[in-house]
Structure formats: C-alpha cells, structure tokens
Amino acid sequence: MQQMRKAPRLPAMQCPHCTAPAVARTSRAVTALYREIHYQCSDVECGHTFAASLSVMRTISPSAKPNPGIDLPLSVRRKPEHLANNEQP
Numbered sequence: 695m696q697q698m699r700k701a702p703r704l705p706a707m708q709c710p711h712c713t714a715p716a717v718a719r720t721s722r723a724v725t726a727l728y729r730e731i732h733y734q735c736s737d738v739e740c741g742h743t744f745a746a747s748l749s750v751m752r753t754i755s756p757s758a759k760p761n762p763g764i765d766l767p768l769s770v771r772r773k774p775e776h777l778a779n780n781e782q783p
C-alpha cells in the first residue's frame with residue numbers, strides 16, 4: 695500500500711455527525727482523476743474520522759498540454775442571460 699502523506703491545502707469539510715469543522719489529515723492520489731482524503735473532526739468529544747473523495751468530473755477549458763490517457767467530458771456551457779432572452783422560437 696502506498697504511504698499516505700500529510701495533506702497540503704485541501705477542501706474544507708464539516709463533520710457529517712456534529713457539523714464541526716473537520717481537518718484534512720492525509721490524502722493520496724488513487725488515479726490521475728481521483729483522490730482520497732482522510733478528515734478528522736475538530737470536536738474532541740465527537741472524535742469522528744472519515745474518508746472523503748475528490749474527483750475530476752469534466753473539462754471546463756481544454757488543456758494546452760493534453761495527456762492522451764485522460765478522457766474527460768467537456769462541460770456544456772450555458773448561454774449568458776442576455777443572449778438566452780433573444781432565442782428564436
């Protein structure tokens with residue numbers, strides 16, 4: 695099993711049980727598109743530790759250095775509000 699390292703800057707989470715802030719303790723890249731993060735509740739009376747996941751879902755703007763091994767769907771862009779009102783029936 696791969697050694698888990700100290701997590702650098704990871705998304706903030708709340709403990710799902712007591713809603714206190716949870717602190718990311720470790721994370722590891724499972725694949726290029728998926729990361730597992732272990733969190734610990736900051737409330738010592740709760741003491742919950744849990745695993746969460748972070749995954750890349752889609753491309754918003756294509757890479758200038760694409761990796762042929764990465765296959766992501768393109769994000770569907772929404773029309774700006776002022777153009778949406780001028781659509782033909």
Ligand SMILES: [Zn+2]
Nearest residue numbers: 709712735740
């Ligand atoms: Zn908690």
